[in-house]
Amino acid sequence: MSTANEYLGINREVLALAIARMADAVGNSFLIVVLPLYIASGTIEGGAGGLGVSLLTGLILSAFGFFNSALQPFAGRLSDKLGKRKSFVLGGLALLAVANFTYSLASSYWMLLAIRAAQGIGASLTIVATIALVNELADDKSRGGNMGTFNTFRLLGFGTGPIVAGSVIGSGPYSLLGFSITGFEAAFYIATVSAVVSFVLVTLLVHDPDIERSVDDEDTSIAVFDHDSEGLLDPVFTLGVASLFMAVGIALLSAIEPQVNARLGQGAQLFGIEFAAFVLMQVLFQAPIGSASDRYGRKPFILVGLALLVPATLAQGLVVAPWEMILARSAQGIAGALVFAPALALAGDLASKGASGTQLSVLTMSFGLGTAIGPLTSGFLVRFGYVTPFAFGAVLAALGFVLVYTQVSETVAVGGDSAGPAASAAQD
Template identity: 65%
Template structure:
């Protein structure tokens, strides 16, 4: 499925997510600088500024991830996705603006939680809409297109953010603003642009309720009670694999200083290495997602998880910037092979209005992994191993998790696409949305 063949409503959601992701990724660069700039003061409780910064940054991931299943379930129960996306983006935009008004650690922490609430409302409902606006034959391609736009926004944000902060102060339309304020205003505008796109171009689809009890009660199935030869629920298993993948992907950022010192490189080169992963995601998400509609979801998920093992491990042992760029790029290809097919497989399994709850398990897991990854990297970087550099241990840990994810998916997840061999999961039914 090409870009021109994608439902315009899915494209609108993708553009909205791109704008939102660009604004959010702005804050990846801006918030640490803002918190340590001297503008934010008071309420440290005796903790080091670096630790306070880590707590504030991680709060978003943990709070956002914890709320996503509940928000997804609530959108299932109401049968209305669009309003959750709009309200979530509104909350996110207001939170981004409030950063310009606060000056204490406590206040910044509370605003970060507010951001988490906004994203928790937005993400499950958005993914559910993409799922319901797709057919069984196009779901992988739709998920790939959607995530491609998200990664474009995520990749552009950090590139622009540093220049915006360092280029201040500004005087625009008669208003004086610092570089930080300009960055927060751009993040605010991005959220509001996404909200406007969804409001103007997206409507809730008419989806047949295949399961009369879908969304009526909230629960996450851990064990599979339908397949006698499997222990774990397939969506829960995919959630674990997504968690492990996200942890491995997120190990790099907190080790920037160690990596730059070991490889003898500048911060600019580190940024290129970080962006190599994003570039691979942008290039391969859509085609791999589309291929999974034809050749099946499971082979791509397994191949991606298996490829994550060496590409994560080698990042702790490369000795040149070029080696790190190659490792990150191929890791991005591996991540692309997992993300869209896994979301599509979970979407195949979801029945009727249960898409929000089902798919939120994967989005929650990925978000939780991006929060756990930096914390585990910071802790494990000081743990010695008999071989490798001083920061190799986190990458060994990430590689082990990726292999565990591969084993879980191989043993617990069935194919949902009938590729001619009749191996599709009996419970997977195509969406009835056009």
């Protein structure tokens, strides 16, 4: 039965965080479409310093992922030490708002690079603290459902942004309070407003849960090996490795769009539908799978997801028609939903009180690194044959299955009446 602080079994503050994250994701995903077009438009007139525009463009686009992933463990540990989640979320959102607006003032490629790096820093502060808040606002019986709901809203924002961004740019220029603004400027302003809206929502509707600051260095460190049980690897680290492998497989498609379109005899529109099929399945299945993992256990869903990821990834290298690729990407999306929310919930079950930021940053960092490594991997391996990148991704998924099966224990009693011994011990 839902408590006064829950709506349909989901913590109301988690819902507020989810809506805030959705608004912010709309703005951030805007820039995935906007920045490459902005750089290619010739608006920036400063020289590329001998690196060449193409190389510098790549550096600008990758700076966000590098700074975001690299700093997440440090942000998570610091938020654990200080016991302040909300301050980190608000600080990150404020930095994102300023960075998003500053794009409209940039006059050189180097300014764009610095702004993109600042965005990555802001995201690292926000992402880890937000996931830790979700973990701590939920309880052992609802953690999966809350994680799934949060990720559903995030993905809705992430999927909506690129669709709207193209229309915003193409419909410019606009008149705002008597001033003419370009489509690019409008997109930057929308991204800024989205971060401000998120800031306001978190300020008004979310509070820091009553947790003790973590003063134990062992709690706020990332373990690789498991010294407390018969397993070789730490279970949270193992889940991070599996998340990395999953993300690599998911991201293989983006860097080889020309080869995919040539093989399937299609254009950019069908490729976009194929790419979006993954996100749609995530949106549809994250919340129900997360809730189911509260009742039936985390590990079975993770294993089924990794097992499904093997043929779903390999199939993308074998299909010969667009509809087949859509089916393969949809299956991959369902596989991702089976893994992501239950894995976050399982890591949350195992996290000691006050150490959620450090522990959960392992998974968020791993997923971010995987999405950066995936395109580089497919861009390199495709030279050895079209199917090669996808076969590689399938092997990684199979390896992730083996690691989780052998190194991770269940944390939820079957039936969902209480957390299992591993979780209970970690929470005490």
